[in-house]
Amino acid sequence: MQSRVLDQVRDKIRLKHLSIRTEQAYVDWIKRFILFQHKRHPTEVGTSEI
Secondary structure, eight states, X not given: OHHHXXXXXXXXXXXXXXXXXXXXXHHHHHHHHHHHTTTOOGGGXXXXXX
């Protein structure tokens, strides 16, 4: 589950030719968000939880 989301993020960042450090920072923040939401998929999280 997480790996597919993170792979999609990495692909989008690389398409935009952003730096590797930016990619690492974005992926780290997304991992933290997923863990904070008790490992729920980002599409399952509603606006009230964000």
